[in-house]
Amino acid sequence: MNENAADILLSPLLTLEEIGSLAEIPVTYEIKQNGRSHNPSCRQRGKRTTEQVTTSVREFRVQGHHERACRTCGGGDLPELTHEQEAGVRRLALLLPEREETARREREAQRAAATRVQAAEAIDQRAREVLHGWDSRLAHERRHLQGRPARVLTATTVCSEGDECGAGAELSIDTRTLEMRFRCPVDPGHGRRDLRGEPEEFWMYAAPAEYDALALVVSVIAEDASAWHEVYGTRAHDYRMTTAALQAFDEANPQPLDLGLNIQCGLCERRMSFHEGDPDSRLPAAYSCNHKHDDGRYHRVSSEDVDDAIDRHLRSRLRGRRHWVLAPELAPEPELVAAYADHLNAKIKTYDDHIGAAKLDRFLARERARLTKQLEQVRGVQEHGVFVVADLNTFADDYWRSTSAPDRATELGRALLVESVVCYRSSIRVVTRFDDHTALYRRLRTEELRHEIATARAHLSELEEELHELTDPVA
Numbered sequence: 001m002n003e004n005a006a007d008i009l010l011s012p013l014l015t016l017e018e019i020g021s022l023a024e025i026p027v028t029y030e031i032k033q034n035g036r037s038h039n040p041s042c043r044q045r046g047k048r049t050t051e052q053v054t055t056s057v058r059e060f061r062v063q064g065h066h067e068r069a070c071r072t073c074g075g076g077d078l079p080e081l082t083h084e085q086e087a088g089v090r091r092l093a094l095l096l097p098e099r100e101e102t103a104r105r106e107r108e109a110q111r112a113a114a115t116r117v118q119a120a121e122a123i124d125q126r127a128r129e130v131l132h133g134w135d136s137r138l139a140h141e142r143r144h145l146q147g148r149p150a151r152v153l154t155a156t157t158v159c160s161e162g163d164e165c166g167a168g169a170e171l172s173i174d175t176r177t178l179e180m181r182f183r184c185p186v187d188p189g190h191g192r193r194d195l196r197g198e199p200e201e202f203w204m205y206a207a208p209a210e211y212d213a214l215a216l217v218v219s220v221i222a223e224d225a226s227a228w229h230e231v232y233g234t235r236a237h238d239y240r241m242t243t244a245a246l247q248a249f250d251e252a253n254p255q256p257l258d259l260g261l262n263i264q265c266g267l268c269e270r271r272m273s274f275h276e277g278d279p280d281s282r283l284p285a286a287y288s289c290n291h292k293h294d295d296g297r298y299h300r301v302s303s304e305d306v307d308d309a310i311d312r313h314l315r316s317r318l319r320g321r322r323h324w325v326l327a328p329e330l331a332p333e334p335e336l337v338a339a340y341a342d343h344l345n346a347k348i349k350t351y352d353d354h355i356g357a358a359k360l361d362r363f364l365a366r367e368r369a370r371l372t373k374q375l376e377q378v379r380g381v382q383e384h385g386v387f388v389v390a391d392l393n394t395f396a397d398d399y400w401r402s403t404s405a406p407d408r409a410t411e412l413g414r415a416l417l418v419e420s421v422v423c424y425r426s427s428i429r430v431v432t433r434f435d436d437h438t439a440l441y442r443r444l445r446t447e448e449l450r451h452e453i454a455t456a457r458a459h460l461s462e463l464e465e466e467l468h469e470l471t472d473p474v475a
Helices: 002-009 016-024 057-062 083-093 096-131 135-145 209-221 226-232 235-252 303-318 322-326 334-354 362-384 411-417 439-471
Strands: 026-031 053-056 152-158 168-174 180-183 192-195 198-201 263-265 273-275 286-289 299-302 418-423 428-432
Touching: 002 016, 002 083, 016 057, 016 083, 026 057, 053 057, 096 135, 096 209, 096 226, 135 209, 152 209, 168 209, 180 209, 209 226, 209 235, 235 334, 235 362, 286 303, 299 303, 303 322, 303 411, 303 418, 303 428, 322 411, 334 362, 411 418
Parallel strands: 263 418
Antiparallel strands: 026 053, 152 168, 168 180, 192 198, 273 286, 286 299, 418 428
């Protein structure tokens, strides 16, 4: 009964509430290097284990050892049980068969789902290679399509020409050549570029148009695409629903606090968006203005150049003035921080409620990760204070030349100290919250001057006293 009792009392299929008073029974165990718990006499425990530990079943489970208990010995050794305890264990044993069967079905369902996802991803990758014109993939798929009647299949999407169009567009594919075409009813030039003097088909594969195109390609190259439709069939729809829901959320719930840098385009005064670096295309992280300007060009500035400009400006402003970065005016109000945490929680929930099959989209996944990171940062601010989280409390005179501190400000530190950054074609202008003529500068400088005047007066008093002692004949 002892080993059977261990299997039952330490089973992860039971809860502490169900175990009840039996949770106070002592259990003796050892922990192997891999984290698995064993009965001290178990032949599977090996030589490298911790010393024997005796604790209650409750504490054993609270520490999570029951999740990694040895299947051979149950995970620990129990003492001889009383008749009442044995009866309680037998009652618990009656609950396990059904739960074990449920757990088995869940594992099978998870394995089947993993198999479907694997098959769907394989089809999706084939479709991507066709869509992006991989010669080897196109040749392979065309061979498989030989003998089939030539047709042109169409689907509708949204024009992906910048942010200004958004018109309903048509996608078409030749089932024999796998040639994809894109047509915007508003402007036939959308989706076409002048390459080497010739207008060529070249449209931006941006979601959700990319997902509509992939679905069209899959319908041609995959004879049995049931796995793909089950996993990715609603991806374009879910992408649209998620982006629309997030946009509606932002419109209905203005952000109560902004802990990010305000990067402005010096050409049109729009706020520039941050784009992470792409190792595949070797594009560095940058701030971009998505508006095409009068010179026909978009505006993009490397984030490294922006950070360098900010740090250079802060060096000139903060040299010898460490106390300025800890000015109380720079810290956001606690009420705003709490409201921002609630805002981020609600936005993450909106994302999770709509994302569905689009959860692997790179743009949306990055947005989810960004929101999560911001929420963690806000919780850190609530717990430790904004200056600690921003690492401003470690600033010292000549901070950037200190060998014991990093040579760059943190992202949050820059956001707290900088009012705005204006990016032009050939220069970057940084405006801090304590630049000349700002209210914070006047207060800090006034405080600084009063301290200097008080110090000077004290020094003057000392000099006058010394002079008096030197010139007074009586002294």
